[in-house]
Amino acid sequence: MSPAADDEDAPALVYVIGRVNQGIRREMQGRLKEWGLTIPEYTTLSVLRRRPGLSNAQLSRRSMIMPQSMIEVLASLEERGLVRREVDPDHGRILRAELTDDGRAILERADPVIDAMEDAMLADVPARQRATVLKALISVMNRLTTGLTEEAGVTGRATRSPR
């Protein structure tokens, strides 16, 4: 039949991101199993190291999931002593989370393994392009967080779309 020439139209970005995510998920799951960590657990630990004191509600908004989903991750981490939660002094309802020493330790051991994975999968992408890719994806992430129907609000107010 006709040789080649049928690969000119590229796949959609949403498709490629989905596949990449699925590949990353499989790799991470296998590597994190050694420490009994699930992917959202590892991710949450990482976020809490960078942003200590975030509440469940704040964490869930950052992850674009419902607070009912995040609470389960947090509960599991707290139960195992990897995360500690303390009442906010200014608001008795809010519980602010932070890493325990155990949490920090397990993260420091898992990190190099995940970093190596990221390096391996980026092997063919020149360093200069990596910055561009990361910046573009962060921009997409922010769009998705603030809502796709919102106007191009330059002031990054975390608006939640009214129901």
Add this chain to the structure above:
Amino acid sequence: MSPAADDEDAPALVYVIGRVNQGIRREMQGRLKEWGLTIPEYTTLSVLRRRPGLSNAQLSRRSMIMPQSMIEVLASLEERGLVRREVDPDHGRILRAELTDDGRAILERADPVIDAMEDAMLADVPARQRATVLKALISVMNRLTTGLTEEAGVTGRATRSPR
């Protein structure tokens, strides 16, 4: 102004991809509900339009999922008459899938909605960078498909990592 030195540590790419994927998932799920399509169903229909005649095994490898997972998507699509499967003339075991007219029709109606979503989330990314991002992510996807432990550059032998 100042070069802003406190934001020097950027989040990891795997993290950003995970969040973007989660955002996309939520958007797509809501939009596809109108046609009773799940995300893997819509994705599979799209792939089959571009690559008619792929078998379940081929589709599953492309999607980086096990054939046992893909078969359920395919079964659901076939049951609803959106996909047809026919025995390969050269190999009685292989079933090659393709879109039915109904499948093509539903896809043509869902497409603009998903395209609009992609446009909206890419609103802040200049067109020239989009090509770079897509190319980089495809490269990452290929890395993940062929296996992260494979050596670089040599000839493209699609080696399956033996267990």
Add this chain to the structure above:
DNA sequence: CCAATTTCAGAGTAACTGATATCG
């Protein structure tokens, strides 16, 4: 017999919706 494909059955992860309680 072996390798690849298909497919059934059960399990697990990670998200969801709904509802309830508390705090300011």
Add this chain to the structure above:
DNA sequence: CCGATATCAGTTACTCTGAAATTG
């Protein structure tokens, strides 16, 4: 009373591992 937060309970979406049958 309202809005935000926390959290219990049940459900859905999607993928996995295991096992069996078929075909070349």
